[in-house]
Amino acid sequence: MKALQYPAVGAAPVVVDVPDPEPGPGQVLLKVTAAGVCHSDIAVMSMPAAALRFPLPLTLGHEGAGTVAALGDGATGFAIGDSVAVYGPWGCGMCHMCAQGKENYCLRAAELQIFPPGLGAPGAIAQYLLVDSVRHLVPLGDLDPVRNVPLTDAGLTPYHAIKASLPKLVGGSTAVVIGTGGLGHVAIQLLRALSPSRVVALDVAPEKLELAREVGAHEALMSDETAAATVKELTRGRGAEAVFDFVGAPPTVALASACAGVESDVTIVGIGGGSAQVGFGVTPYDAAFRAPYWGSRAELVEVLDLARDGDVSVHVETYSLAEAPKAYERLHAGQVRGRAVILP
Numbered sequence: 001m002k003a004l005q006y007p008a009v010g011a012a013p014v015v016v017d018v019p020d021p022e023p024g025p026g027q028v029l030l031k032v033t034a035a036g037v038c039h040s041d042i043a044v045m046s047m048p049a050a051a052l053r054f055p056l057p058l059t060l061g062h063e064g065a066g067t068v069a070a071l072g073d074g075a076t077g078f079a080i081g082d083s084v085a086v087y088g089p090w091g092c093g094m095c096h097m098c099a100q101g102k103e104n105y106c107l108r109a110a111e112l113q114i115f116p117p118g119l120g121a122p123g124a125i126a127q128y129l130l131v132d133s134v135r136h137l138v139p140l141g142d143l144d145p146v147r148n149v150p151l152t153d154a155g156l157t158p159y160h161a162i163k164a165s166l167p168k169l170v171g172g173s174t175a176v177v178i179g180t181g182g183l184g185h186v187a188i189q190l191l192r193a194l195s196p197s198r199v200v201a202l203d204v205a206p207e208k209l210e211l212a213r214e215v216g217a218h219e220a221l222m223s224d225e226t227a228a229a230t231v232k233e234l235t236r237g238r239g240a241e242a243v244f245d246f247v248g249a250p251p252t253v254a255l256a257s258a259c260a261g262v263e264s265d266v267t268i269v270g271i272g273g274g275s276a277q278v279g280f281g282v283t284p285y286d287a288a289f290r291a292p293y294w295g296s297r298a299e300l301v302e303v304l305d306l307a308r309d310g311d312v313s314v315h316v317e318t319y320s321l322a323e324a325p326k327a328y329e330r331l332h333a334g335q336v337r338g339r340a341v342i343l344p
């Protein structure tokens, strides 16, 4: 089969021929219908060899959807042809976190060398994808896999982040979204669907700000040195009740902190190498700083249900497998509007 691989440290991703995978006991083979392209892949491809925890080459793609092509011995509950989304943050299934469906926080994944598809295990930007357990499949039913495959990460990750802050997003509150790309443009829609808060979006690109307004942001502002002051003005001097940083770079983490009010949540989702200074007198009283990762299996079911009800709709650009390297180039250049999805 054909697959998009990151071949070696520093090299560009390439389409290659690899052996067709076959499902072992308990595993499921999917014929991939759609696979999303995430900025985290670019972060992985920017890592030095010493920081990589898995060997190369790596088949990319941690947002996957497909139809069931074959079931390994003992894999039950799905039929050939079923349309499914893949829950990506695979865990051991047994530890205290996994027992709660929070495989994203599996306590034993590192020790057992369990990696998500596309982030260590062979990923979804390929004609076929091997899924380690039926536990990691969620039925899509009638949902369009192409428009909804990004929800497995670009939907699930902001959903998990936002859900924890909902008690603070009361009437009259403000939520700030920094970075309105793949995750951010879904975050805006989730905030509008789940809370009465006023949503202020910040980005560095005018076309991203236009997308932010289109998907429901009340305000869309340039993310520059004046942005924090504008957010303070918009919140009558209070600062925001919740700030979600989908860039996570040093300037955006500083901006996130500067936009935050007393008793706010500052949630750093982006993995841009930034970190916050937290302490008495440094941060607003009782502000909580978090850096969450992906989301739980139950939350993926919830996000897909929101899509079914029409509360979130991902803006997608589609590419063939042969064009997949171009999708990564465009993402790297900040040119993707919404999410790039590969149709292998």
Ligand code: NAD
Residues within 6 Å of the ligand: 037, 038, 039, 040, 041, 043, 153, 157, 178, 179, 180, 181, 182, 183, 184, 202, 203, 204, 205, 208, 223, 246, 247, 248, 249, 251, 252, 268, 269, 270, 271, 272, 291, 292, 293, 294, 331, 334, 336, 338
């Ligand atoms: P993306 O490239 O689609 O979107 C990033 C957006 O940020 C773009 O619109 C870009 O214009 C904007 N941006 C860049 N610099 C900015 C600045 N200084 N101020 C404001 N906006 C700025 O990326 P994505 O796929 O949505 O991923 C977003 C981040 O989240 C990445 O760092 C990714 O690795 C990370 N991520 C984290 C998790 C997690 O579980 N924590 C999961 C998925 C992705």
Ligand code: ZN
Residues within 6 Å of the ligand: 038, 039, 040, 041, 062, 153, 154
């Ligand atoms: Zn991702």
Ligand code: ZN
Residues within 6 Å of the ligand: 091, 092, 093, 094, 095, 096, 097, 098, 099, 103, 105, 106, 107, 108, 109
């Ligand atoms: Zn576990």
